[in-house]
Amino acid sequence: MKAARMYGVNDIRVEECAIPQIGPDEILLKVKAAAICGTDLRMIQNGDKRIDREHPRILGHEISGIIDAVGEKITRYQKGMHVCLAPNMGCGVCNQCVSGNTHLCNDYQAFGINIDGGFAEYMRIPAEAAAQGNLMVINENVDFGEAALLEPASCVMNGQSRVNIRLNDTVLVIGAGPIGLMHALIAKASGAGRVYMRDLSEERLRQCTEVDDDLIPVYGRNLLEQIMDFTGGKGVDVCIVACPSGQAQAESLELMAMNGRILFFGGLPQGKDMVSLPSNLIHYRQLSICGSTRANVEQYRSVADMVGNGRLNMKKIISGRYALEDIEDALTYAKSGKGLKTVIEF
Numbered sequence: 251m252k253a254a255r256m257y258g259v260n261d262i263r264v265e266e267c268a269i270p271q272i273g274p275d276e277i278l279l280k281v282k283a284a285a286i287c288g289t290d291l292r293m294i295q296n297g298d299k300r301i302d303r304e305h306p307r308i309l310g311h312e313i314s315g316i317i318d319a320v321g322e323k324i325t326r327y328q329k330g331m332h333v334c335l336a337p338n339m340g341c342g343v344c345n346q347c348v349s350g351n352t353h354l355c356n357d358y359q360a361f362g363i364n365i366d367g368g369f370a371e372y373m374r375i376p377a378e379a380a381a382q383g384n385l386m387v388i389n390e391n392v393d394f395g396e397a398a399l400l401e402p403a404s405c406v407m408n409g410q411s412r413v414n415i416r417l418n419d420t421v422l423v424i425g426a427g428p429i430g431l432m433h434a435l436i437a438k439a440s441g442a443g444r445v446y447m448r449d450l451s452e453e454r455l456r457q458c459t460e461v462d463d464d465l466i467p468v469y470g471r472n473l474l475e476q477i478m479d480f481t482g483g484k485g486v487d488v489c490i491v492a493c494p495s496g497q498a499q500a501e502s503l504e505l506m507a508m509n510g511r512i513l514f515f516g517g518l519p520q521g522k523d524m525v526s527l528p529s530n531l532i533h534y535r536q537l538s539i540c541g542s543t544r545a546n547v548e549q550y551r552s553v554a555d556m557v558g559n560g561r562l563n564m565k566k567i568i569s570g571r572y573a574l575e576d577i578e579d580a581l582t583y584a585k586s587g588k589g590l591k592t593v594i595e596f
């Protein structure tokens with residue numbers, strides 16, 4: 251089979267290698283689509299201490315495919331099923347795992363991060379993932395590319411579970427990349443009233459309104475003034491900062507209505523995470539500031555359901571589709587920031 255392996259900083263090689271062998275309680279997945287994520291780009295650009303010439307890794311953690319074979323002890327999955335794959339596995343026994351938060355397990359493992367992922371024609375699904383329900387069967391009419399986007403969408407879902415969007419809430423998403431756009435679409439599906447989007451790039455804002463013309467882009471001059479104009483001086487109920495900017499995090503507080511909820515989604519670059527916040531606003535406006543990381547399998551399944559039943563349509567978020575052989579081009583395109591999501595298809 252063909253696989254794209256990372257050997258070190260900026261060293262990705264498409265190689266011929268053996269199809270993985272599976273044990274009696276494991277599954278062989280034929281990958282149909284794997285999307286490129288900012289995490290992949292960062293790993294390739296900065297390197298990863300677990301990956302070197304002796305220990306190459308197949309990246310890719312946003313994955314969908316068809317079950318190609320199951321071990322003899324597997325009873326709940328069959329060859330031929332269309333599936334998507336939640337990438338995070340917990341140990342299964344710690345308190346976080348037994349409460350369903352396998353993504354918060356101290357010993358968590360993830361496909362494409364610390365075990366081989368989806369930039370390959372086939373993947374071995376180990377027993378833990380097969381037993382923890384990480385594979386979810388999807389309807390045969392769901393596009394595999396769109397199904398690969400369920401992973402980032404599940405992280406968005408986890409983030410929004412922290413700020414609890416209520417019917418008719420005014421929501422502002424800062425950062426109009428693919429993740430910001432998913433936040434906007436899922437906020438709408440959760441009953442948000444107006445959803446504003448902010449980005450320094452007018453091109454990105456335009457792309458978002460092309461995907462959904464119900465989203466309100468905030469271009470140009472002073473963001474605070476505009477938000478206060480739009481909301482009659484009230485501020486927004488929920489602000490989601492979906493860009494790696496400490497300044498955007500700090501400035502979000504003054505945009506908030508009383509009792510507002512803020513989500514800091516995603517990390518800041520290393521060494522840039524000391525952010526000073528106007529803390530009196532937290533007090534006098536009774537604000538909540540939350541963070542989130544990754545997603546659990548339940549959240550993954552609920553976004554998969556939303557795509558399956560048409561409540562969420564992410565197909566238009568895919569702006570680049572590439573073959574595995576052209577992964578270099580795909581990575582360059584993803585890095586350029588010109589498009590939205592880039593998917594490797596098989």
Ligand SMILES: [Zn+2]
Nearest residue numbers: 287289312402
């Ligand atoms: Zn990702």
Ligand SMILES: [Zn+2]
Nearest residue numbers: 341344347355
């Ligand atoms: Zn655990």
